[in-house]
Amino acid sequence: MNDIRRLFSLLLCCCSRQKQKRQIAQIILDDPRRTFIYSGIDALNITNSTSLIIADFGSSHGQNSIQTMKIIIEYLTKMNKLRGSPLIIHNDLPMNDWTRLFQLLAEDNSYRGLANGCSFYEECLPRNCLSIAFSSASLHILSKKPCNINNHCYFHFANENEREIFKNQSKFDFNSFIKYRSQELQSGGILILNIPCVNENGEMGFNFYFDLIYKCAQLLTILTSQELIDFTIPFYLRSLSECIDLELFNRYSLILIKSELICLKSLIVDQYRHGQIRLDRFAKSLSMLMRPGTDLALKQALQINRRSSPDIERISTQFWSLFEEKVKNELYLDDINTYATYLILKKK
Template sequence: MQERMKPPTYRCFCHPFTRTRVHAQDIIVFLSFSKGTAMSSNDSAQTTQGMGQDYNANSLTQMAAVKLSAAYIRQAIDAIEMESLPLVIIGDYGSSHGSNSMHAMQFIIQTLKETKKVDENKQQILVVHNDLPTNDWASLFDILNKNSSYHGVASGRSFYQQCLPSNSLTIGYTSTSLHWLSHKPCNLSDQCLVHCSLNDNEINAFKHQAALDYAHFLEYRSRELVPGGVLILVILANNGKATRDHGELLYRCARALLSSPELLDYTLPIYCRSYSECVDRDLFAKFDLELIKSDTVNVKSILGEQLRNGEITLDYLARVLTAAVRIALEYPLKQALIDNGQRSSEEIDKILDQYWDLHEKGMKEQLDDFETDMMVIDLVLKKIKK
């Protein structure tokens, strides 16, 4: 088992709060906060229903979706001990609307074939794309139908439940989805993001919920995995000041426009874990999982560098960031307004526009001191053979 190493650095734009990455060679934007996979209660599912309707339109992914996890995918596949199964099942947990998932799955399949881990004459590969029933499945099916490089089907349930039969899964993959909790354990009284809160009781409630959800995710994936199968996890990490800065900006904008009940309901069911919260050897052992590799990865901001070099303007960067965050986070804000029943639909639309205008203005004021890097925690786990 490999211990944590010094965080490697990747050069791409990444807003720390949206899994927004724009690689210099690809210029892409994709949003992890629009992947509302985890939530399982009715209220939480509603929160995710409209979050990513423009996800694919704003995700020119190419192969950028797997760049950060490519080395881990290779190492995971090297570690696989596969029996001569007629069907190799790959689980994509948190598929959202499909753009990023398709390329990740293609890379996994390509690596399986290159390493001769599958016999194409004797074995078939099936990809199961998993997300909530409220996901935009039509978009995912449209993408799959336009690209027939693999056989794909859908599983519409929370990944904090068992999604596949026991002992059926060969490879499980998830990228920047696990920060979404199954539900918010409480409303936050002083912020919209728990990492900005100063209320110890509320912070502890979120920590406890995050620990329970993580344990459930590992438990059910372990049940699904065949002995010798692997999990590849890319988990959005708490990036300290960067996470707090943006959370506080979101809350300032809300405080300027929302009533007290609306402000209380605008609590994001999000928890970005630390390395120690992700790498829990006792928990791994409990579910018969062996740690193969773990790293904290620093994703450097190329757009931040372009701004400093005068290649782009502050107005442009603030506009791009705000557009990305709006796609990701507008729906929970809108739902808080709807649930309180105080405003007409016209008033709600007006408040939303005002909110994002304030956000863009705040970004311009903050960007000199705003950290645009992102931290992720990459893990490879293997189901122990007994």
């Protein structure tokens, strides 16, 4: 999951909450993550006297994760809810860039941190051990590619049958995530989620660029027709209603404390519009933003079709060079908004 979360954190600003059912009136926030962490900790009610255990599921390279854990510890201290030094667990897949995370932990050295290398769609920790579970900008990544998407690489452009398959996989994954986090949470513990999603019209602002990615794949003549079919990105952005499943929460003894749909506006488009960055920088920044999850899907498609490692790296380099050129030639300067559903759940 390295760097995927940048799409929803490092290069995004100007957050606004959208009024929906179960939502409050629209307001402007600089940092919805901090606001929801505070609200979650306010609801925390752990009765035993042991040290708190806090886990971030989908920690990636660690930069955002460490910052988030420090915000949690700071507010726990302020609210007198910290019993000694907490134990922090950073979870991600075994192939994560753990070396980078360990380097950042050593440089920061402000808390005790451990690594947990397994899929967060599985049981990761012992039962009834967690005080606070957190996950940000990770749950749109499916546990597996449920099917190939014909004539495209991204679920938004899939046909009705393919979208239904992706939707079912997303539901299965979300159910698994909620089930295992509930088992791991202590009674009175909290789960704070930032789930990338679509707006009420089923839109997400980067659809134009996902379409451009597929056009670039089509233009890359070195790709075979089968490789083009196998190139499918295992992302699915839920709707608000798919994120708020009260029956599921109740089944696993979780109470919904708070939920909001939040709009995140892209900083890089605004910077380019106002002449703060040049076109080359805009194209390169956008490529860096889109590359991680997309590049992994491309490389997996090549591996399935028995391409050699040197070939895979060469094709990947060609692909992203082409994408940057296309971005320069096909500028799309409408607002690139992304959306996230923030949830706070409490274990009964």
